[in-house]
Amino acid sequence: MKTVLSISILIIIFSFGCSNTKEFTISYTKKPEFILTSKPIIVRSSNTNGNHLKNLIINELKSNGYRVMQEIETTNYLLDLFGANQVIPLDDFTEIVVSMELGSNDETSKDVSKNVKLAYCDYNRQKDICTYSDGTVKHKVTSIKRTGKASIIINNAGKEPVKILFNVTAFASGILPSYTNVAMSNRIQEKVRGKLKKYYLKNIRVLPEFEIDEMAADFINDKLYEAAKIRVMYKESGFKYYYTLGLIEESQKNYSAAKMYYSEGELNTDQFDQKEVFSDSIARIESRNKN
Numbered sequence: 001m002k003t004v005l006s007i008s009i010l011i012i013i014f015s016f017g018c019s020n021t022k023e024f025t026i027s028y029t030k031k032p033e034f035i036l037t038s039k040p041i042i043v044r045s046s047n048t049n050g051n052h053l054k055n056l057i058i059n060e061l062k063s064n065g066y067r068v069m070q071e072i073e074t075t076n077y078l079l080d081l082f083g084a085n086q087v088i089p090l091d092d093f094t095e096i097v098v099s100m101e102l103g104s105n106d107e108t109s110k111d112v113s114k115n116v117k118l119a120y121c122d123y124n125r126q127k128d129i130c131t132y133s134d135g136t137v138k139h140k141v142t143s144i145k146r147t148g149k150a151s152i153i154i155n156n157a158g159k160e161p162v163k164i165l166f167n168v169t170a171f172a173s174g175i176l177p178s179y180t181n182v183a184m185s186n187r188i189q190e191k192v193r194g195k196l197k198k199y200y201l202k203n204i205r206v207l208p209e210f211e212i213d214e215m216a217a218d219f220i221n222d223k224l225y226e227a228a229k230i231r232v233m234y235k236e237s238g239f240k241y242y243y244t245l246g247l248i249e250e251s252q253k254n255y256s257a258a259k260m261y262y263s264e265g266e267l268n269t270d271q272f273d274q275k276e277v278f279s280d281s282i283a284r285i286e287s288r289n290k291n
Contacts, residue, residue: 026205042094053099057192112138115136120133216235225251
């Protein structure tokens, strides 16, 4: 079935020989401004309220290329039994300890009134079907507020611990307001992303200053990269060929393949500005392997 599907895709790619061109956009990731650590990371919570914060941090770090070791609670329990819970393998790991203190929900209610126009209508009448009068609608609005304090401590061997402290506040209000759990979770995530942003991968969006084959551009814009590569190889040449294929590979984190296309492109052009583009791209790829 896969073979038939692949053949069908190839037929589509090679059957349309239109010469229309189009712009395309593509994204690649750039290494963080600061590297949090090159070691595996252990994240643990020192209290129950911190478990949600711990899980948020684990997901954030994983999505930004860090290796996170999970579930060391059993190991800590065994170490506690032998009186050795001070043993933290910081030479081999980076430890992140989190905690969260949450206050209780603070509820307040107030009476709210709103002026409205009331209508009484009698559709059996021939004219002046409706008569109007002023009225007031009264109801209670309840507001819920909850505050919290978070602590994130990053321990790296041979370095001073990095302490990140922040406060969060969540609100909910209405006639029948929902409680603040969802709002609090969103506020915590916003704070975590803001505080750890400098350690995150950067997503760079590229809009090249040239157009390529329309079908290839559509494939790239739709993230159909394998089909896009085939079409680019079929329709493009020179600078567009090498640079576009390099960007496609880089966007998929195939850095060795991306560097190959950029290097071949640099060798196959005599134009200074094109050589500079390829040179900068190669340097960007190589910098990923440096801390």
